[in-house]
Amino acid sequence: MILIKDVRLLECDGNWDILVEGNRIKRIGRNLREKEGIEDRDIEVIDGRNMVAIPGLVNTHTHIPMTLFRGVADDIPLMEWLNNYIWKMESKLNEELVYIGTLLGAIEMIKSGTTTFNDMYFYLDGIVKGVLESGIRAVLSYGMIDLFQEDRREREIKNSEKTVKKIMELDSPRIKAAIGPHAPYTCSRELLTVAHEMAREYSIPIHIHMNETLDEIKMIKEKTGMRPFEYLDSIGFFEGVRVIAAHCVHLSDREIGIMEKRDVVVSHNPISNLKLASGIAPIPKLLERDIPVTLGTDGCGSNNNLNLFEEIKMASLIHKGVSLDPTLVPGEVSFKFATLNGGRALNLEVGVLKEGYLADIVLIDLRKPYLIPVENLKSHLVYAFKGVVDTVLIDGKVVLRDGKMTSIQEHKVYEMAEKAYRKLVD
Numbered sequence: 001m002i003l004i005k006d007v008r009l010l011e012c013d014g015n016w017d018i019l020v021e022g023n024r025i026k027r028i029g030r031n032l033r034e035k036e037g038i039e040d041r042d043i044e045v046i047d048g049r050n051m052v053a054i055p056g057l058v059n060t061h062t063h064i065p066m067t068l069f070r071g072v073a074d075d076i077p078l079m080e081w082l083n084n085y086i087w088k089m090e091s092k093l094n095e096e097l098v099y100i101g102t103l104l105g106a107i108e109m110i111k112s113g114t115t116t117f118n119d120m121y122f123y124l125d126g127i128v129k130g131v132l133e134s135g136i137r138a139v140l141s142y143g144m145i146d147l148f149q150e151d152r153r154e155r156e157i158k159n160s161e162k163t164v165k166k167i168m169e170l171d172s173p174r175i176k177a178a179i180g181p182h183a184p185y186t187c188s189r190e191l192l193t194v195a196h197e198m199a200r201e202y203s204i205p206i207h208i209h210m211n212e213t214l215d216e217i218k219m220i221k222e223k224t225g226m227r228p229f230e231y232l233d234s235i236g237f238f239e240g241v242r243v244i245a246a247h248c249v250h251l252s253d254r255e256i257g258i259m260e261k262r263d264v265v266v267s268h269n270p271i272s273n274l275k276l277a278s279g280i281a282p283i284p285k286l287l288e289r290d291i292p293v294t295l296g297t298d299g300c301g302s303n304n305n306l307n308l309f310e311e312i313k314m315a316s317l318i319h320k321g322v323s324l325d326p327t328l329v330p331g332e333v334s335f336k337f338a339t340l341n342g343g344r345a346l347n348l349e350v351g352v353l354k355e356g357y358l359a360d361i362v363l364i365d366l367r368k369p370y371l372i373p374v375e376n377l378k379s380h381l382v383y384a385f386k387g388v389v390d391t392v393l394i395d396g397k398v399v400l401r402d403g404k405m406t407s408i409q410e411h412k413v414y415e416m417a418e419k420a421y422r423k424l425v426d
Helices: 032-036 064-069 078-090 095-111 124-134 150-170 189-202 214-224 228-234 253-261 270-275 283-288 308-323 331-337 340-345 374-383 410-425
Strands: 002-009 015-021 024-029 044-047 051-055 057-062 114-121 137-144 175-177 206-210 243-247 265-268 293-295 361-365 391-394 397-401
Touching: 002 032, 002 361, 015 032, 024 032, 051 374, 057 243, 057 265, 057 293, 057 308, 057 340, 064 078, 064 095, 064 114, 064 124, 064 410, 095 114, 095 124, 095 391, 095 397, 095 410, 114 124, 114 340, 124 137, 124 150, 124 175, 137 150, 150 175, 150 189, 189 206, 214 228, 228 253, 253 283, 265 283, 270 308, 283 293, 283 308, 293 308, 293 331, 293 340, 308 331, 308 374, 331 340, 331 374
Parallel strands: 002 044, 002 051, 057 114, 114 137, 137 175, 206 243, 243 265, 265 293
Antiparallel strands: 002 015, 015 024, 051 361, 361 391, 391 397
């Protein structure tokens, strides 16, 4: 058992204890060691004084191995970024390089308070290995792209199903499977249909890019006569499955209606969308319709980091600025995007500190100039915090202590990542 003692909680006054047993939060209260009759030999005590405990953040859209692409192709449009840079480098990837990129990304996320991520990529064996070693929690999907080619389609379907079965056979409490058709403009109708059927068969979510740019919407309209959400709805893509749609920047009122009706979850990626000049998602409109919104960083090729606290702040600020309305997307709402909403979207008992929930807990040292005065802590975590956390528990295990990883040797990962990058660019 682990006892986090005398720690501040966001929703409560004073200091509290959090008792962790196995991989779950057993109890939250005061003087729990005495009340539970716990012997010293049975427990590890973490001193929570001068700390605040928050639920681990949930990143609902990443491509974790792309940490190796950080800074490679800045300041260019999405399609040029993909075609002339990213896809060329990705052609050089292998399982080992993906594993190294995953370790690097896991360290970055854990050290900035993210305990769960939802990822779409390939060479999934490398990602799984990195997730298992680092201690982070993940929902993983193989990114399917057939470019409307039948032979490629069959290969992508086989790879995806193979990945799902491997993850399920692994039976890890920290790794779940999803289905990942890349986007309507890179996937044929046949592939999208099979992706939907697989998600229903295995009772797992779909993770897909939607309406990120005007160019892709134009491509879909020319091919189908419909906008992307209209097209997918016409083929039954949303029926009976949870769909997590990344980006959702350019939406018509009719598409928003479809999203509301079909319970589509949005992964808002404000920084990536700004950097690639894709646009700004109409989050206030979605909130008016009670469409669930979560937060993602996207990959490091387009962000260029995995610090979800930056997304929390941006998600509140950007919609105020473009609308000239300071009341839109309050800080408490954007914080829930990255915690409670993310956990619900992935159907995981994370994103909230609650008895019986998974013990994914982040401790933040309050002795920082930008977290003073502590009376305004909720505001600080949205608008002032830099994302540097002190201690992280995932699945009931300490993976970061005093700012240092306990599960893997950071310096070795950094050295491996530098060498991996050289292989990609040489």
